[in-house]
Amino acid sequence: MANLKEIRNRIASVSSTMQITSAMKMVSAAKLKKAQDAITAMRPYSDKLTELLQSLSANLDADSSSKYAEEREVKKVLIVSITSNRGLCGAFNSNILKQSVSLAQNNYAGKEVDYLVIGKKANDFLGKNNTVVANHSEVFDDLTFDNVAAIAEDLMEQFSSGSYDRIDVVYNKFKNAATQIVMTEQFLPIAPIEGEIATSTDYIFDPSESEIVEQLIPKSLKTQLYKSVRDSFASEHGARMTAMHKATDNATELRDQLKLKYNKARQASITNEILEIVGGAEALNN
């Protein structure tokens, strides 16, 4: 009967795993909701800022561009990798790490590539074979605009001082709970703003238009980084929710299989017992 006991133990262990995964799924679902709300809440700000920048820079000449738009020969590259602090979220982190490494090997072959990481997982992986200049994993503990803006300021400083000629951000863009898209975005130098809006509005500018643009660009960069981190945060919970959902499904299937096996074994053992009894009774009668 050892077999029966073994199966019973396995059923118990699979069931408790299932409980854990389904609880984690529900926690992630609640966190995802919050993270999604935060993305929605920041949209008016970032949309307005982009709109203002577009309508202002459309009127400005190209040569009055800011120090953040300066295209230099690329010698030193900084890749900002945004992952999560925790695992158990499917391919969420490995996708980012793969992309970060392949970016360095393919696009920036022969150039000096450093990493700046946001998220413990990136720090653990990239820290082994590469130079990680800074680790900002702590922003996830308190994800506010100000904290992310501080990182963005640091990046802008590194670029304008000439420490790096190009800065890219690799992160998971949130599409929906089940889908994350790995994005590689050029952070600095700033890409020319696309999509000209024909503005007929005759604004009064105070101070001058170029000064306003000069002030708006850092704001827009901060917003861009904040958006990336927020997207990645929401994606993380989405990915974890999906992963835990699959794990729960798999556990259910495994438990059902084990139950079937258990019942078969039980039936077989009962049949055996009856056969023995009948055999014994027959022997007595004779």
Next chain:
Amino acid sequence: MYLEIVSPEATLFAGEVVSVTVPGINGEFQILSNHAPIVSLLQNGNVRIQGNVTVDEAFESKFSKGSNGETVLAISSGTIEMKDNKVIVLAD
């Protein structure tokens, strides 16, 4: 006129107001209804809203009551845009 105050984390205020006084980078100024279109930068100071307004409960703590029934919000920097009798303050 319609006023909207948005921060990167939320829309703090949206509604009809009589006028608004903002800390412009070259000095404080007031915007009344039907002001000409303007874009300006704001510095550290107070945004004062004149008019009978109600603030969303969630952000009540950020606002305070000033003199003459004004509603006051402290900002560290920002941008203001006025267009078609609609004012948008991007507050950081």
